[in-house]
Amino acid sequence: MNPLLLEIPLYLETERLFLRAPNQSGDGSIVNEAIKNSINELKDWLPFAQTIPSVEETEVIWREAYINFLKRESLRFLIFHKDTNEFIGVTSFEGLDWDIPKCHVGYWINTKFSGNGYMLEAVNELTELGLNQIKFKRIEIRCESTNLKSRSIPERLGYSLEGVLKNEDLSADGTKLTDTCIYAKIPN
Structure with a gap:
């Protein structure tokens, strides 16, 4: 089936959260503010967070994210x-x-918002969407081996650690080689 024909919801709801596709003007502003508030933690793990982008740059990224959502090239949710x-x-x-x-x-x-189980709840909802509605045959979570907070998400959601790839990637700042953990979940 052509992925453009898949019915993928723009809105998901959990007990405490809602997840929404980036389909509203101004999304870049709220994302940019969160990047500013979290830059010290994000820069250790994410290449995009090495510097704080302008609000305009972030808005462009999120408008492109919506285009990619519609084209089924990536499916981002706020x-x-x-x-x-x-x-x-x-x-x-x-x-x-x-x-x-x-x-x-x-x-x-x-x-x-870290430490409240929100990300666990959101990733669980996304995993359920992927396996049960979209019908993915494999969902992976990849993260740096030393990022224990990130690793706890797949571990708590029943993903299997399939391996650790040594010297597989560069650190977020590009200064050293890092090991990557590969977790996966497949349909029952």
Whole structure:
């Protein structure tokens, strides 16, 4: 089936959160503010967070993310708290291979919301969407071996650690080689 014909929701809801595709003007502004608030934590793990982008640059990135969502090239969701409407973070399906079909999940959180289980809840919802509705045959989560907070997400959600690739990637700042953990979940 052509992935453009897949019915993929623009909005998902969990007990405490809602996840929304980046389909609103101004999304870049709220994402940019979260990057500013979280830059010290994000820069250790994410190449895009080595510097704080301008609001305009972030807006362009999120408008492109919506285009990519519609083209089914990546499926990013912004995460919000249901009660307060506060922006919590981002989770996404990336590296989509529709021939298998498979993907990997990415995520990052606004530091002020870290430690509340929000990302676990959001990634669980995305995993359920991927396996049960989109019908992915494989979902991966890849993260640096020393990023214990990130590793706890797939471990708590029942993903299997399939291996650790030694010297597989560069650190977020590009200064050293790092090891990458590959977790995967497949349909039962």
